[in-house]
Amino acid sequence: MEAGRIWTFPGGIHPPERKELSNTVPIAQLPLAETYTVPLKQHIGGPAEICVSVGERVLRGQPLSKAALGQGLPIHAPTSGTVTAIGPGRIAHPSAMADIVIRIAADGKDESVPQQGLTDYTQVSRAELLERICMAGIAGLGGAGFPTAQKLALQRPIDYLIINGVECEPYISADDRLMREHAATILDGAAILLHLAGTTKGLVAIEDNKPEAIAAMREVLADYPQFSLRVVPTKYPSGGEKQLIQLLTGRQVPSKGLPIDIGLVMQNVGTAFAVSRAIRHGEALTERVVTVTGESVQKPGNYWVRIGTPVATLLQQAGFVSEGEQQRVIMGGPMMGFTLPDLDVPVVKITNCLLIPSTQELAPAQQEMPCIRCGACADVCPAQLLPQQLQWLAKAKDYDGLEQQNLFDCIECGACAYVCPSEIPLVHYYRKAKAEIRNLAREKAKAEVARERFEARQERLEREKEERLERHRKAAEARKQAQAEQVAAGGNDPQDAVQAAIARAKARKAAQQAAAKQAEQNSETSSADEDKA
Template sequence: MKTSLTHQLWTFPGGIHPPERKDLSNQVAIATLPLSSVYRVPIKQHSGAAGPIIVSPGDKVLRGQPLTAAELPGQLPVHAPTSGTIAKIGPGRVAHPSGLPDTLIEINADGADQRQTLEPIGDYQAFSAADLITRITAAGIAGLGGAGFPTAQKLNQQRPLEALIINGVECEPYITADDRLMREHALDICRGTMILLHIVNCERAILAIEDNKPEAVASFTAVLNEFPAIELRVIPTKYPSGGEKQLIQILTGRQVPSRGLPIDLGFLMQNVGTAYAVARAVEHGEVLDQRVVTVTGENVDKPGNYWVRLGTPVADLLAHTGFRAEPQQRVIMGGPMMGFTLPDLTVPIVKISNCVLVPSTQELEPAQTEMPCIRCGACADVCPAQLLPQQLQWLAKAKDYDGLEQQNLFDCIECGACAYVCPSEIPLVHYYRKAKAEVRTIAREKAQAEVARQRFEARKERLEREKQERLERHRQAAEARKKAQAEAQQQGAPNPQDAVQAAIARAKARKAALAAAKAKQEDDSSA
């Protein structure tokens, strides 16, 4: 039975309540990080294919100038974070759990920070959804909540919506980037939400915030009278209530089906940071070249939130915030639940970098040695996706990919709740991430092999078709010759075959005469 969207709230299975530790970074306003001397911009900062590079080493660029193009669906451009010169283009470390390199565009800043912008759109309601989606693509906007899915591609759906959900939950411990953004820029977020409603042709938006952010709630309460289409919902604090499927279940009581999407239930979800970026892109012509990043942990002197240009090395961010390294110091991109330890500090900030966590060993103990599973079942009790984490781990270690598919591996949101409660210190999410990567690799190889097979079969069919066409042409030519000969004989013309036979007879006679002459010559010489 379809549940109406009322002020009633539901819950989701599992979940945990880890220490929040948000007060370390949410007490001061968002500051602006000083310019770096060098920026290292990855060409792929979203979920999807990277666009082609349209600059070369030695080129002069302005802040906001595209460095890559978006030529295909799913591609997004990246932009220069400041003015300067393209120093080099090549492989380098990026913000990814694998630690593998990807292509970077390195820019030497000139210090002038000269900027180019897109043409601002005054009255967005006078523009079509397609025009606004084109603007959002040109601005390079991806989902800022963590997944980095291209916003334009998400908006370009054809199904009617019951509601647009704006996610301001930010449930992971330590991270307060969205909290401070909501406190300081509630009006821009509301304006971006109205633009999104216009694009998707929906009349209702629900803004969800956890009840541990009373200042953010107050900021929106002060402005929402101007936006009757936006409804504020304050939900209980529980991790991971900010997950897309979990939040929909809290707000509506409905479950997104396995392998399904919110659009299947008539909902579309965007992060508050994404709504803010949309407002800036449409109304001010600003591309996505910076974002709010939380820098927190007991080993930085100035924890807080900062406007950071994309491509800024993490080392520069930590140097400005008073980083104090201890032996075997970990620097984590993201929060303690879903984040990953950086291989080095040259890794740049990207569109989905919402936090740099620098914990002391007292506040966040290093990972302990993995011990055998005792089958306590605690991981299954807290799983918000109602999976069997223990079974998934066994299947992942055994590389049983069919079994992983049957156990709905890809329903795992990698929230880390299972690893958090595991008494055996098993890094369960690590196994799931690795297994997902292997399954995707196998699927990609299968797809490539299928394409190769289809190309081989198509070539084989083409060669066979061309062979049959040649044989048919030869047959038709032979029949035409026979028909011509028959018509010529009927008209009294000499038979070409008779001429052939006569020529053969003359050749034989010449050959016999030559042989006789040679024999006679031999007899005369012997006499």
């Protein structure tokens, strides 16, 4: 590793790169949109709590939700304006599902909240740095969306921090242009991440099809001796977390494990850039670089896009020309992206590309044909799985079998579907099966919680019953003790007192009965005298 050796990983493919469509011009600044739709949840984990209301004026960088470390991430206003609605709205998801969104009408002033950065981050505590990263709303910008502060908060020994600039998927060039134009900021953020990871060694990995980015990073790396540059060969999916770790270190992340289990932490170059801006300048994550590419846009390139910008607004700026009903707009690349249900969905933190291909450039999916058992899918699988077997199990809803075949080790890279001669959308089967397994796990967890609550209630009721009986027993013993003490002190026998009370009650009742009888007799006598008269 210290000598710069590059290992290899199994499988992989070499699809056409097509990065030249978008990587030849500098990153452009997208004009402000009229409205923004900011989803409440844009990362792995639970959403934060909304802290604004309809009609409230907000500034750029102002938190729209609040969260503590380990409890989700806040989202921030992308510009100044007025909150017009809070409620369900369609988000960027292949199922066209709805989620809670906050809509903001921009006022065109783009006023920001006051920002305060750190000149020397080494003079503040690790906890404060993690808090600043969390409050800036930074999640992994490579596509996973895992909260950066949570990843760094794990207390385990770290050998290396890896900065991922590979960007292996075809068409996408957002990280490429970012490294060319902002290498110093990226490495400053990488140094902050290295400090937080508690290690002294870092690796910066770039694919060899990005010579300009390699040159820009190498020039700045002279000021960062703790980092070493590694140029990896072009092969998809070399940018996958587990695959890149195997390329750089020869180590394999265990099944269902994490890189930190083998002493490694990986961050994307875009994440490192955002961390630097958050710590040095106090900036929240309100924009990111998005590649807009494909033969159906007249101005392909990379753009600084505010989080919450409608896709339609971005495509309008890029000169989108629709081909009609067959036109697809893909969020992400051609391998791992998904077709958007409509163009009103917003750009989110993990949106790295919008691909708008022509039908000649990227033909629509063909009708699925029966599997011919050629084995090509297994040959290219970088996770060394059996895609054909996984597909059969997914169709049969054999979830136990899928678990045994390590379905969740699949990174959904799409290599298997790319080489399949039968046009089987293998990844779609895996995604659906994963979703169903997660839903079953959630239902099982809910049932387990309900069972535990019921058992806890039964135990509480039984405990309260026993405590009540015990109180009654102790009260009875106390009465007996008091009576015994009264007798021992020379007082009247309690039984005599009881009998005397009963006798008094009987006497009182007899007197009442006698008085009533006497009154009745007097009444009869008076009636007789009246009759005689």
